[in-house]
Amino acid sequence: MAADSLSKLQLLQRHIRTFPDFPKKGILFRDICPILKDPATLTAVTDLFEEHVRKNYKEVDLIIGLDARGFLFGPLLAQRLGIGFVLVRKKGKLPGPTLSVAYDLEYGKAEAEIQEDAVAPGQKVLLIDDLLATGGTLYAACELMRKQQAEVLGCMVIIELKELNGIDRLKQHSVFSLVQY
Template sequence: MDLKALIRDIPDFPKPGIMFRDITTLLNHAEGLRYTIDTLTQKCQAANLLPDYVVGIESRGFLFGVPLAYQLQAGFVPVRKPGKLPAAVHQIEYELEYGTDRLEIHQDALENHHRVLIVDDLMATGGTAKATADLLGKIGCEVLAFAFIIELQALGGRQKLPNVPIISLVEY
């Protein structure tokens, strides 16, 4: 299946010069969505990835992470932006192009021996994925791999990530 055909390009969003890759058109295509989850599952199984948990990055990582966790017989843990989680959190601050941001995870969500797979819809510069890996490393988790629907290769995000498998279904 040609997933690129199911991803809508929106020029100049959210600002001029940016080509936004909109996955809502993939999400509402039943066969495309099933194919996406099935293909992610197959690639993880083929790489012999056996995570204890799938960690989804807010918010579109949740959309793919939960069904992937189900298929891999793993639990699911969300990594969220500040102020979204109700219990005590671990947090990490990371650099953005202009300023900083922060990610949080519940303190009781993972333990230092857990093996995790990090999932998001898109990898651009790799900053958020790297921050997630760094946060999980602070807890003592083992990051097994990353899985993305889309990878924007020209932005070099792959080079920022730890030396583990990186699964991308569509590359631009």
């Protein structure tokens, strides 16, 4: 890894806070809010994602951001790459005709949806979120892409919680994480 990339990763790691027992007892919550507060760190995260995409994917049509923190990083990356950005939201938050998928969370159940016309069949997409835990949300988003006949090139996250084995649910997809715990 280049020295510049390593220094950006170190900056990122210094800006992730840990909160024990949030949102419930036994959960060790990794907080990315300090990344957003610091312009240099936010730029470093965007730089690292951009470097990964440009190195590994010659053709990408859309960045797909997952509700809600994928919305923070996805548009910045899409703008840098000169491509579009699409939202995957919690059920009931998007107007017009939508497609939805139900999935399990670390501590509950949810449904994700996308507007029917958001992604065209055959488009090449990359999914982005802040965290990979059990993999439920990213898996649901991949299922939405399958329903829309898009080609999922890969998934990207800032943080991967390895002990929760979320990557196992995404075996058929490439997963890139900046930081692992």
